[in-house]
Amino acid sequence: MARNAHPELTQERIIKAATELFTSRGYDKTSMQDIIDATAGLSKGAVYHHFRSKEDLFDAVANRLMKTMSEATDKTQTQTEQDTALEQLQSLFSPERARKRLEAADLMFSKFNPKANPKMIGMEFIALVDERDDFVDLFNQGNQDGSLHVDHVEQTAEIFRLLTNMWLLPFFRRGTQTELRTRAACFFSIMRGLGIPLQDQGFSDLLASFGTNAKGNNKEKTESEGSR
Incomplete structure (x- = not known):
């Protein structure tokens, strides 16, 4: 052979x-x-x-999908030593950086059925809670440089990972454009309440472009997408 x-x-x-x-x-x-x-x-x-x-x-499939999801909030090497922790976090949610990650994840999860995959969701949840990642260090850095005011660093890092890798993105839970835009607004409000004053600088519009229409089928692009 x-x-x-x-x-x-x-x-x-x-x-x-x-x-x-x-x-x-x-x-x-x-x-x-x-x-x-x-x-x-x-x-x-x-x-x-x-x-x-x-x-x-x-x-093998689950590891591939989880890696794709984790890359949605992965830090790259574009920051410099002069950037504050808040500036580094803010850049993660800039449309320019978030678009490629969302598009890559969308290709992987276009047929994902959350209700048929409790095992995969459970594996992702456990991995996100158990892993200590760079966000703990970043939040501590932010407390030191004055850009963040996080009282419970490790717990806030867990919340950040869970929200950004599972709840915020429209793959484990789909939504209409309006629902996704509202979800993004809620996320930024939660972050501000936890001492991370992130600003929505176009991320909600980008996220909404991955939403479904009122009938729950076919993606619609936002007006900002269509005007380009």
Whole structure:
């Protein structure tokens, strides 16, 4: 049998097929045979060569999706030492930086059905709560440079991660343009109440562009999107 010269491409093909099925149907209602059929040409042996079980394949898909979600609030190297913590946080919600992350996440989650994926949501929740990330350090920095006034740093970091990675974004919970714009306004109000005076500098309009229309289907672009 000829050796596969590009195993990473085969693996990506399997993950892509599994992602579409897991996110739309859910873990329990997707079988390995369903995934094999969705690869359009790969044999059962080829799929099992890369993933020994449905559980292994689900872990690969979940890790890919979680990485995509976490990148929605990932810090990049564009900040300088002169930037305050608030300025670094504010840049995360600038339309210029947020757009690419939202578009990438939307491609991954376009068929995501939250009610069919409690396992995936549970894994994401546990990961977000358990991991201590750079936001703890950033909030401490902000308290020192005077740009933030956070009383409970670790707990606020947990809230920040949960809201920005799960509640705020329109993938675990869809919404109309108006609902998403209101959700963004609520998020900024919560942050200000926690001592993080973020300002909405166009993020709510960007988020709303990923919303559904009044009937819950088809994305509508905001007026600002259409005028460009």
